[in-house]
Each structure stands twice: as C-alpha cells, then as structure tokens.
Amino acid sequence: MSSSEFPDKAADLSSPAAIPPRERIVSSAADLFRKFGIRGIGVDAIAEAAQTNKMTLYRKFGSKDELLCATLRQVTQRAGAIWDELEREFSGDAAAQLKRWVDFQVERLEQEPGGCDLANAAVELRDSDHPAHAVVQEFKNSQRNRLAAVCEAAGSSNPELLADTLSLLLEGARVSVQTSGPEGSSRRFRESCEATIAALSSK
Amino acid sequence: MSSSEFPDKAADLSSPAAIPPRERIVSSAADLFRKFGIRGIGVDAIAEAAQTNKMTLYRKFGSKDELLCATLRQVTQRAGAIWDELEREFSGDAAAQLKRWVDFQVERLEQEPGGCDLANAAVELRDSDHPAHAVVQEFKNSQRNRLAAVCEAAGSSNPELLADTLSLLLEGARVSVQTSGPEGSSRRFRESCEATIAALSSK
DNA sequence: GATAAACGTTACCGACCGGTCACACCCATG
DNA sequence: CATGGGTGTGACCGGTCGGTAACGTTTATC
16 A cells, blocks of 8 residues: 555644643544544554553543544534534524535635545444444534524525535535545535525525 | 454455456455445455455556556446436437436435445545545546536536536535435435526526 | 552554465466 | 466565553652
C-alpha cells in the first residue's frame, strides 16, 4: 500500500493545560481518525498525540471501538450545537434560520474538506453490527428531524419533502467534497438548496 | 477491533469456467472490497476467493493498490453502461430517459445497499494522492456531464442546475443507504428527484 | 508520612498483512 | 521430446496492529 504519510507531528492540539487525559484522547482521536481514517491510525499514535500513552488510553476506553464511539458522540454534540445557534440568531424567524442553515453548511464544506465524520465512519465500517453504526444512525435521524421542524415552521408547502431533499443534498455535497474537491461542490450545493427552497417554500 | 466476521465462504462467484485468472481476481476483489472495505480484506483472501493464489495475483497486478484501481475501473465501465441502455430504451426521448434514470438509481439503492464503490473508496482512502482518487474523480465528473446532457436534451429550464441537484441527491442517497438503511432512503430519493425535475423541467 | 488511586514506561504477545523467493507443475508449441 | 511461459505451493520477511502484564512514578487526601 502506498497510502498516507507518517502521522508524525500531527494533532498536538488539545494537550498542554490541565485538560484531563480522557478529553485529550478523545480530541486527538477525532482529529486523527478524521485525517487518516479509523483503520488508518493506531492506538499508539493516538495516545502519543494526546501526550499520554496506550495504557491510560485502555484504562479509559476498553477498546479502540469504544474510543471510536466516544469520539463520534463528541462530534454529534458539537454538530448539534448548530441548532441552538440558529435559534439564538434568528429566534422565531424560521425562514431566516433555513437560509442561515445553508450558509453554515457551505462554510463547513469549504473549511472541512473531510466530509462528515459520522458518515465517513459508517462507510469505513461496513459491518452494520458495529456499535458505532447506532451512533451514526441516531445522529442522522435527529439532524433530519430538526431540519424538518425548521422547514415546517418556515411555512413550507411540503416540509417533509423539503427536509429530505436538503438532507440528501447535504449528504451528497459532503461526499462530493471528497471525490471532486471543495471548490465546485459548495457552490453546487448552495445553488441546489436555494432552488429547492424556492420551489418548496411558499405554502 | 470487533469488526466484521470471517470472509470465510464469501464470493466464490466468477471462478469455475475458463475465465482467465485476471478477470476472476478483479471480480472477486470488487466483491470483497465492497463487503469488507479496502483495508478490511487481505490479498490472500482475495486470491483464495478467485480460486487462485497470491503469487499469480502479484504477477498480474504489481500491488494491492494497482488491483484496487483495476477493480474501480471495471466498476466505472459497468456503471457507464447505464447510459447506453437509456439511449437504447428511449432513443431521442430525453425526458423519458431522465425518468428512467431515476428508476435505475432507485433500483440500485434497494438492491445494492453498499453505496457507490467509487465514493466509498474515496472516503476510505483519505490520502488524495492515492492513484485510485483520480479514477474516482474522473468517473464522478463524467457521470455528471452525461446526466447534464440528458437534462439539456430534456429541455430543462436550467439543465446544469438540474444535473447538479440530481447528482447531489444521488450521492447523498447512496450514503444514506449506509447510514440509515435502504428502506427510507430510496423513497426519499425518488420523491426529491421527482419534485426537482418538476420544478426545473419546463423550459 | 501513609495510603491509594491515577498515570507513565517498557516490554511483550499473537495475529495479520503486503510482498517476495525458490521451486515444482502443467501444458502448449516447436 | 524439449522448451518455455503461465500457474500453483509453501515458506518466509519485516512491519504494524490491538491488547495485556508488570512495575515504577506521581499526586492528593486523610
């Protein structure tokens, strides 16, 4: 395999201060899983990046799979914060929230060219019995439902259809970023979203 | 890692008759890569499934990476055949071709819950320098352009936008199949496609 | 200062993996 | 029958990986 370069000096973030080891490990693991893939990075490298060692890693998490689930749960929490921010920014104005949601996702597409960590994990772990799969499925479901609630509040003529379409568009865009680069993908995503919202917005 | 079960009695297809070893290897590799992931299956298992051995595999393909590229190229050829079939079925009637295209993809979503092999490979191999990445990118580009040509011929008011939207919807659906199961995903994909086509079809 | 929990260090294990080597085999062509 | 190319066999190599054991060190608490 020619695969990726050395992990080397990667992901020394989240380490120096009095942050407990468990959180450092999760943060480093999230970073390295994102960069090299779940199967592409070893627990030794994760422990080293978290400025600790393999033993404490295995005392906090019983296995690499458990660590993976913990990192995915952390990612879901971070991603879920978007909805609170939308509500804070445009309280009551669901149509504005929907527009802002698109902007948010465009920003993420351009700034995080690695796609969705959750979806990537589901793709990498083909085995649908893997515990991480449940985390992913629950997250995707909740995201769609939250989006549907906004679509409903925004007075869409068909909020369910609008939410499903936007969800699929986002999922597709976050894959396209990895297959065709972020330049075109984010623009196409934005234009598709706007056209869809325009077509399905008036009640 | 708890990951997937034994490869065991997997993928004995494409072996018995006078099919040359090279083709058997590619077919078995495609099958096993699909089931267990690229990093999830070893060359020994691939050779065994192709009813041959590792040496002949390495005489035909210099490395696992080369074998991977060969299998991806085979997948692109198979997937590219869809367009010829569309043209054969509804020669000249681009609008009918577009409807049939949706049907095709819905069938694939329901029958192949593994998503797109090309996209999956791009996700699994984070390293964008990997030779397989070029194969994937070229394929995705050509698929979108072919779809855009059909949209154009179908008299869409905005064929580029329609093709981009449908492409993103498909990409998203093929990921959703892996994260949320095929039941809902194919239905949502169909409904989103039909709504999008309706909104962007009249010239 | 004793105690115990948390953390660090080193070495190790068994398994697997990509890739190579040397050699035997089969079978067609001359 | 000889030859040579394509194929099968098994052993082997160096490396990595997930996970564990044993032991030493820090740190806080009473």
